[in-house]
Amino acid sequence: MTGKQSDPKPSFRAVLALPGHKTWYAASALIRLPVVMAPLALVFLGHATHSFAAGGLLAATHAIGEAAGAPLMGRRFDTRPFLGQLRLSLAAEGAAFAVIALIAGHAPVVLLAALTFLAGAAASGAPGGMRAQLSATSPEHLRPAALGLESALSQTTWAVAPPLVALVYTRTGAAGALLVMAVSSAAPLLFARRIPHTERSAAAVTDGAATGTRTREILRTVWPTALLSVAIMFLIGTADVLLPPRLEENGASPALAGPVMTAFAVASIVSGLVYGARRWPGSPFGQTACLLPLFAGAFALPAWTGAPWHLTAAFALGGLLFSPLMVIRNIALQHRLPQQAWATGFSVLYAAAGVGYGAAGLLSAALLGTSTPGNAFLVCALVTAVIGGVSLAGERVTRTSASPAAVSDPPVRSER
Template structure:
């Protein structure tokens, strides 16, 4: 193998067979998930209030948390193509039902549909990421995952303003229809997405503790808790930001543009982080990045200037992508390759729990304490969760 092929460059990753198709599919898989929080907040606001919207977003995230371990394990054990069809097809149908049922059915029915939409496709991101890691040579994986993180943040750059635009021009239902279309689109070329053959179970392997989700969780719980802390912060933003903008005299639809500042900065940070080696261990980097991210996201609760919101979110974006890459690499170091899809789905579930808990907490605080207090309270909670994660990581390192 020549020196050029050994270099961890984005060109090297994109030149691997099928990876461009994988990244296109991953973008489509990610887009409706990123649109969902803001679209569901708008849907709830149209039906009743921002609190109902926050509840819909939270239930969607909790559906992801409930479905991710189960669906992720199915991606580990069953044919990839069939599982992706099941996940994305069900998600598309649920979003379509939400769009058609808005204003026509009771809120509990909307909550049930939001839960199904979250649970159905919860294993898809982990299953996709596991396939990327499988088809990518080990020396290129940090770069491939950094590119994936930047792609995810590119979706954040496009999806929230798209949800806002569709809400303003049409309705929240228009955003949900667009989400359903994005969910179904990868099914048109699912066989072309590069993937390895599923590894069938062998006699006696069912009891192997490496393959049990509970055993995996025992192994990766500090990383899972870090994932929950990060998404608790993001969940706070998605639920509280539209209400905060309205409270300071701006349009709630500006939330999409403010989130774009976060996403664009995240794309840049992901590319920079993957382009070189950075000083310090993943633990020491997390000790700096997570508190700084929480501090940046506290600013909208302390000021009334929307331009400061955008600046704070841009700073947050520069810190977010490296944290996500650190999280993904830490999981791969703790688990064997045949358990990666399950492991990534455990992280996805933890992220859903963090996001859903933030939505429930923020929705309650919006009704009782206001949007500014909700921002500050939720960012302080993130610090507590993150501290527990980093203490657990330090304990794990001592016992290795």
């Protein structure tokens, strides 16, 4: 014993009691809501003004804009004043959604696609910038709890957004959903100053660039963690595409995919809260090596059973593992990068997640043309395991050569 008083036990109450943190979570929910609403809302908009194909094109263009813009916009959050960058990003996103809603019935698809790309790219750095500020303004012993609460909030948004889009669409049409998204984007601008944040001096930014925190250097440092993000979201994208045909293949209604995915969302909310409520033994590397194979295995189960209740159980198991993996991913990134590069790093993970999700859709669609949904689930689970294995191998190799600044944080260990 050294006599030094240990940190108090992490708790969500302690996180929310930190100055401004309730405001952070409120702003984060409003920032995430239009992003999660966008795919379904844009499909409805395309159908109402042109066709379902046009809607799919708009949704894809928005996702491409996010993936393309995230590293650049995330870097701006690291090198520019936080409040100014947040206001610029959210104002541009809100304006783009509002313009789309107003001109959708009178504009060509090409113009709408350009605006959806702008909306996706403009705010693509905001989630990473916000997460970097959450970590920077939370004591180290409370970061897992803060990130666990963020993961639960994110999954709650994913559970709420699609029904909200459907409700608004039935009452006011697709343009109404886009206006709700615009309002949600702009709302945090009203209380942005109250979001807890730290501002870096120009000297700190210059020092960061001089010590190798440029975007290219960051990519070289965090590629194993980014590949883990690809693996996790690849499996989620697989599930979204393959679940309805797997249900139909077994004589069940494809509409049951909704309740099954709800089970996933609820389980992930619970596990995010449980994981963040205490400290767990092992490093992020060790925890990932344990949980990722189980995560892939949960989504391999639909290859052998297609009964709705069995699928619900498999997806609930996947949800229980999903949130801890996402929190571990975020903690691992903080261990690999100095604080002045966190926003860029988190934005790289955001882009990688989009790449994984999109690749899953393409592969799943191709597999459905040549195989059964059950076999497609198995193939995609194996692909996830391979990507995860490469990620873990890269983590083991690169962490031995990481700079001291990037690995100065201690591992996540249980403290009694």
